[in-house]
Amino acid sequence: MEKQGDIFINRELSWIEFNKRVLLTGMEKKYKILDKVKFCSIFSNNLDEFFMVRVASLKAQVEAGITKKSIDGLIPKEQLTRINKEVKNLTKLQENYVNNELNNELKKERIFIKKYKELSENQKNWSNNYFSSSIFPLLTPLVIDPAHPFPFISNLSLNLAAIIKNSEDSKQQFVRIKIPTKNINRFIRIPNEIIEIDDKNTHFFISVEDLIGNNINSLFNGMECINYSFFRVTRDADLELKELEADDLLLAVEQSLQKRRLGGDVVRLEVESDIPKNILRLLIKSISIQEEYIYFCKSLLGLDDLNQLTKIHRDDLKENLLVGKTHHLLKDLNSPSNKNFNSIFKILRKKDVLLHHPYDLFKTSVEEFINRAADDPLVMAIKITLYRVSKDSPIIAALMRAAENGKEVMTLVELKARFDEDNNIQWAKQLEQAGVHVVYGIIGFKTHTKIALIVRKEKGSLRNYFHIGTGNYNSNTSMFYTDLGLLSTDPEIASDLLELFNYLSGFSKQKSFKKLLVSPSSLREKFIFLIKREIKHAKQGKKAEIIAKMNSLVDTEIIELLYLASQSGVKISLIIRGICCLYPQRKNLSENIKVISIIGHFLEHSRIFWFCNDDNVEVFIGSADWMKRNLDRRIEAITPIEDLQLKSHIYSLLQTYIKDNYFSWSMKEDGSYEKNILHSDIYRSQIDLINK
Structure with a gap:
C-alpha cells in the first residue's frame, strides 16, 4: 500500500518550489537586468506573504498541540522543520546572487548601490545634509529600560537596534529606531552633479539604513553608540473572523483588521549576519522567538524593496511589454x-x-x-x-x-x-x-x-x-x-x-x-463527472484527453481521479503556475500526466478546463482552481464555452503554452522542476501572444 507521501506532494513545499522557480527565472542570463531585479523582488514579497499566512498557521497549530497530518503525512512541526530548511537554503542563494552577479550586472549598466564608506567627501557631505533635512526629523529613538518597555515592532518594518553609552556615567542602554521606509525611498539617489557625471543613464544610490547608520551619533547628544545592527520581523497576518457570531460583517472585518495592525505573533526574525551577540540576545528575549525562525542575512534586509530600482527610466534594461490591443x-x-x-x-x-x-x-x-x-x-x-x-x-x-x-x-x-x-x-x-x-x-x-x-x-x-x-x-x-x-x-x-x-x-x-458550474453546489460534482467520462471513453477505446490550466492543484479527490484517468489511458496535460500536489509521469500511477509551469513576465492567472469527450469537446473557464477551498468553501462560477470558433481558439491557446520552451518548467516524477531545454527554434508563449 502506497504511503500518502508517495502519491501527494506537500502543499507548502510545492509552494516553495514555485517561489524557487521565480527566483531562478530572475537569475537566468537571458533576462534583462531590471527584469531580473523584478523577479528577485517578487520572490521576497512572495516569501513575506507565505510566512504571514501559511507559516503563521502551522506555527499556531504547533502551539495549540494540533498533530493533524498534511496530505503527504507530515504533522505541523515536521512541515515547519522542512519549510525552514528549504527557505534558508533559498534565501542564501538569493543573497549570494544579489551581492555578486546582480550587483555586478547593475554596475555594468551604470546603476550603483554605494556603501557610505565608498563615497567621496563631497558625496558624504551631500548625503549627510540629506539625512539632516529629510530623514532625521522622521526618526524617533526609543530607549528600553525599566520605565520604557520593549516597543511593539510592526510587521515587515525595518528597524535599527543600538547599544548606546552615556558619556558621563558610562551607563549602557538599548535603543530601537524604526526606519520610515514608507515615507522615504529605501534607495536614495545621489544627484549626478554631486557624483560629477553628466550622464542621465547613470544612477548612484545609497540605502537609507546605511545613511542612518553612519549618522547615528547625531541622534544621541551626549551619548556614544557602541554598536548597532538592523533587523526586521514578520508577523502572523491571517485574519481571524468569527462570521457566524457577527451581527455586522463590515464592522467585524474592520475590528479584525485593527487586531492585525496591532500585530499577531512574530513568525520570522531577520537580522544581519554580523549582528552583535548582545543585541541579538535582547531581541530574542524581547520578541520571544525560537532560534529556527531567525534568519541571518548577508544582504540587505527586505529585498522586496529592490522593486524601487525597476522604476528607473532605462527602457533598454527591461523587456518592452507595451502590450494590449482593442479586441x-x-x-x-x-x-x-x-x-x-x-x-x-x-x-x-x-x-x-x-x-x-x-x-x-x-x-x-x-x-x-x-x-x-x-x-x-x-x-x-x-x-x-x-x-x-x-x-x-x-x-x-x-x-x-x-x-x-x-x-x-x-x-x-x-x-x-x-x-x-x-x-x-x-x-x-x-x-x-x-x-x-x-x-x-x-x-x-x-x-x-x-x-x-x-x-x-x-x-x-x-x-x-x-x-x-x-x-x-x-x-x-x-x-x-x-x-x-x-x-x-x-x-x-x-x-x-x-x-x-x-x-x-x-x-x-x-x-x-x-x-453554470457553481461552487459549493455543483462544481466538484461536475468536474468529477467530466473526468470520469474521459476515463470511460479511454476504456472503450475512444478519444480521451484532458488539458487543464490553473494556478494550483491541491484537491486530493481530483488528484486521485486524475491518477485513475492516467492509468486508464487518458492523456493529461496540466499547466499549473504554482502549487501542484500531484506527481506526474510515475510508473503505474501517472505515466500519462505531464505538468508544466509557466513563469514569465506576466502572471499566468487564467483557469481553463478542456475535455476531449471523444472529439465532442467541452471547454470551461472561470475563477476556480482545483483546490478544496475553491470547490467547497468559496462561491465560484465556471462557464462553458460553446461557440465552436472560441473552443478552437482556446485549444490553440493551450497548445501555445504546451509548446513553450522559454518560460516553461517541466515537473519531474520526484516533484522537482527543470527548465525546458531551448531548441534552435525558441518558442516564447507570452511574447508570441503579444505579437499576434
Whole structure:
C-alpha cells in the first residue's frame, strides 16, 4: 500500500518550489537586468506573504498541540522543520546572487548601490545634509529600560537596534529606531552633479539604513553608540473572523483588521549576519522567538524593496511589454466618434466575445462594457462581484455613476479578500453612499467568482448581457495578469447568473443551474463527472484527453481521479503556475500526466478546463482552481464555452503554452522542476501572444 507521501506532494513545499522557480527565472542570463531585479523582488514579497499566512498557521497549530497530518503525512512541526530548511537554503542563494552577479550586472549598466564608506567627501557631505533635512526629523529613538518597555515592532518594518553609552556615567542602554521606509525611498539617489557625471543613464544610490547608520551619533547628544545592527520581523497576518457570531460583517472585518495592525505573533526574525551577540540576545528575549525562525542575512534586509530600482527610466534594461490591443470585434466600438450606447450590445447579440488580457485591453473591453451600461438610458440594472479592485477604479466610478443615473446597481464586495480587506471596506462605504445596493455574500463562504450582469430594456422586454472572467475587475492587475473573460448574452447562462446574484444577496436558495458550474453546489460534482467520462471513453477505446490550466492543484479527490484517468489511458496535460500536489509521469500511477509551469513576465492567472469527450469537446473557464477551498468553501462560477470558433481558439491557446520552451518548467516524477531545454527554434508563449 502506497504511503500518502508517495502519491501527494506537500502543499507548502510545492509552494516553495514555485517561489524557487521565480527566483531562478530572475537569475537566468537571458533576462534583462531590471527584469531580473523584478523577479528577485517578487520572490521576497512572495516569501513575506507565505510566512504571514501559511507559516503563521502551522506555527499556531504547533502551539495549540494540533498533530493533524498534511496530505503527504507530515504533522505541523515536521512541515515547519522542512519549510525552514528549504527557505534558508533559498534565501542564501538569493543573497549570494544579489551581492555578486546582480550587483555586478547593475554596475555594468551604470546603476550603483554605494556603501557610505565608498563615497567621496563631497558625496558624504551631500548625503549627510540629506539625512539632516529629510530623514532625521522622521526618526524617533526609543530607549528600553525599566520605565520604557520593549516597543511593539510592526510587521515587515525595518528597524535599527543600538547599544548606546552615556558619556558621563558610562551607563549602557538599548535603543530601537524604526526606519520610515514608507515615507522615504529605501534607495536614495545621489544627484549626478554631486557624483560629477553628466550622464542621465547613470544612477548612484545609497540605502537609507546605511545613511542612518553612519549618522547615528547625531541622534544621541551626549551619548556614544557602541554598536548597532538592523533587523526586521514578520508577523502572523491571517485574519481571524468569527462570521457566524457577527451581527455586522463590515464592522467585524474592520475590528479584525485593527487586531492585525496591532500585530499577531512574530513568525520570522531577520537580522544581519554580523549582528552583535548582545543585541541579538535582547531581541530574542524581547520578541520571544525560537532560534529556527531567525534568519541571518548577508544582504540587505527586505529585498522586496529592490522593486524601487525597476522604476528607473532605462527602457533598454527591461523587456518592452507595451502590450494590449482593442479586441478586433470591439475596434469600431472604441472609435472616438462612436458614442452609440447600443454598439456593444449589438455586437454581443450577434456573437460571443472571448477576451484574453493583457493582450486584449481591459480598458476597451470590460471597462467599456460597464461604462456604456452606466450611461445607457435603456440599461435598467447592473450587478457585479468585486473581489480585488484597483485603488483608483474606473469600474467603481462607473457603478456609482450608474446609481446616480437611476439604475438599480447591486454590488457584492468581498470583505475577506486577503490583504485587500481595508481597500474593499472603503469602496463598500463609498458605493453605499452613492446609492449602490452593497451586499457581502454568504456567511461562511468567500465570494471569489468574477461575474457582471447588465439588464437592458429592448423592444418592451428585458435582455441580459454578462461578463464572466477568470480574473478580478482590477484595472492595474489586468495589465500584467493573464486572464480570460467571456462577454455574451446567452439566455440560459444569463438566467443562471440572475439566480446566482439572488443567492448572493440572500433572496434565493438556488442550488442547481442550467449551464453554470457553481461552487459549493455543483462544481466538484461536475468536474468529477467530466473526468470520469474521459476515463470511460479511454476504456472503450475512444478519444480521451484532458488539458487543464490553473494556478494550483491541491484537491486530493481530483488528484486521485486524475491518477485513475492516467492509468486508464487518458492523456493529461496540466499547466499549473504554482502549487501542484500531484506527481506526474510515475510508473503505474501517472505515466500519462505531464505538468508544466509557466513563469514569465506576466502572471499566468487564467483557469481553463478542456475535455476531449471523444472529439465532442467541452471547454470551461472561470475563477476556480482545483483546490478544496475553491470547490467547497468559496462561491465560484465556471462557464462553458460553446461557440465552436472560441473552443478552437482556446485549444490553440493551450497548445501555445504546451509548446513553450522559454518560460516553461517541466515537473519531474520526484516533484522537482527543470527548465525546458531551448531548441534552435525558441518558442516564447507570452511574447508570441503579444505579437499576434
